[in-house]
Amino acid sequence: MALLAVENLHKQFGGLTACDHVSFSVERGERFGILGPNGAGKTTLFNLITGFIRPDSGSVQLQGKPLTGMKPEHISSLGLVRTFQIVKPFKGLSVFENLKVPTLSPRMRKRLKGEREREKWIETIADLSDLKAILQEKVDELPHGYLKKLEVAKALCIQPEIVLLDEPFAGLTSSEIQPISTVIQRANEKNGTTIVLIEHRLKEFMQLVHRIIAIDYGQKIAEGTPGEIVKNPLVVESYLGKGGADLVGP
């Protein structure tokens, strides 16, 4: 059974079809990419999957359990967590406190007994995300690169089965992307967390994911490995342009 199964998901905003009967499934342990031009409906898809927006029709299942109609906090407590394109740190709090909030969710209250276990878990995640040195810093003063990492770390703190990352590299320089890409890879390989990724930084994106779906005007236009996607004529036309094949190398 697929870990995440999206079937015929549909959403209309007035005359605009933001998500047009999209279906795909993600296997456990996979790093899965969603590709598409701006306004193609990628973030809407995340919002529909995580309960922030209700679909008009279609279904989302996590390990066979239907999520449609559930509230975002219940969906995340089942182990399906998303991050936001525009980072949402808890302002006025330290990095440690930011990471503590997810451990106070019902899911983690069941798994961590008492303050000691909670602190240890936060340290584990801080270690994994290279945030250990700045645990006591207030997030208000952190540079953008750290906030992007914190955004991922907060999601990992709920010990998710699957994380949906909405443009984790946006607004970063190439040298800032590597560390966060490493964190994502580590979470996937060490903790076995399944990753779904929206990204526009194509080079880094193509190196990171195993499988991709491409979306345009709310519709799924292609599905395949990075090698297949860059050669797909529909994807090249709508998004990549002619140089697309260079992105994955020979």
Next chain:
Amino acid sequence: MRALWKKNGITVLLLLAGVVFLLLFPVLGDDLYLLTVFSIALMYSVYAASWDLLSGYTGKENFGHAALVAIGAYSLGIISQSTPLQPILSIPLAGILSIVWGILIGIPTLRLKGPYFALATLAVASIMEKLTLSFSEVTGGEEGLYGIPFLAQDFVPSYYFVLLFAILSIGFLFFLGRSNFGLTLKSIRSDEDAARAVGISTTRYKVTAFAISAGFAGMTGAISGHYYGFVGFDMVFPLSLNIIILSVVGGLGGILPAALGAFFLTYLTELLREFGEFNQLIYTGILMVVVLVLPHGVFNLLGDFLRRGRKHGVTGR
């Protein structure tokens, strides 16, 4: 506790000194006027602290805190017309009734985003205000309700009762604010969607905070009824705005700054009576200057200052 002491040693010492002063005050002199001023100021501190738990911590500004005070005060006043209620019974009863009220009002209104929660609470308080006048046979209307048993026979025991209640309430709210519960409330203030995205049932937390906030407002309302032996229209309904001013001037999101702000501003109001017709002008002037110059509140800033002074000495950061 130890972390609190290490980081805020001077602040803790100053607070302890303040509490000792208040405890010894009736022993040191017999200034009944100041004793009354302090009693009222202490009740206002609990109002501000209880308001801060919801509004300062979650950012959901309650513009109708008086409605919660009214539940406590008027339930005592109305019951006292047929059966005199002793404080030992009336205070928990007022607490329970206002908690129930808080939950009933909180569930529908705390889902509202932006300024709509503030508007809803304002509306609830105004409706209650109007109803209090319309049902004057029950509520006493503008005259209010008399015949409520006093807190104690004398000023001094009354003062100690209020002081003890204030210390316990503010202490409870303060440590609640520092707990994981308070941390979760702060995450809601910063970004509610982000909190939901990591599994926090934000509505449940907000309603719980509102219920606790309501409970303390209601209990304090009942205590003030006992203190004056009277519950009245003008005693309750102007509180909504006052409590916000007192808390904002003191500082939000830390319980103690709001409570201290309320205590000292109430005291200041009394001092300014000397200036006769100018007292409102001076009071408002002070408020405007404070809000402009110290937007985070007087006591938040003072706390930061004391902490930083120590930090430089110890860790040199």
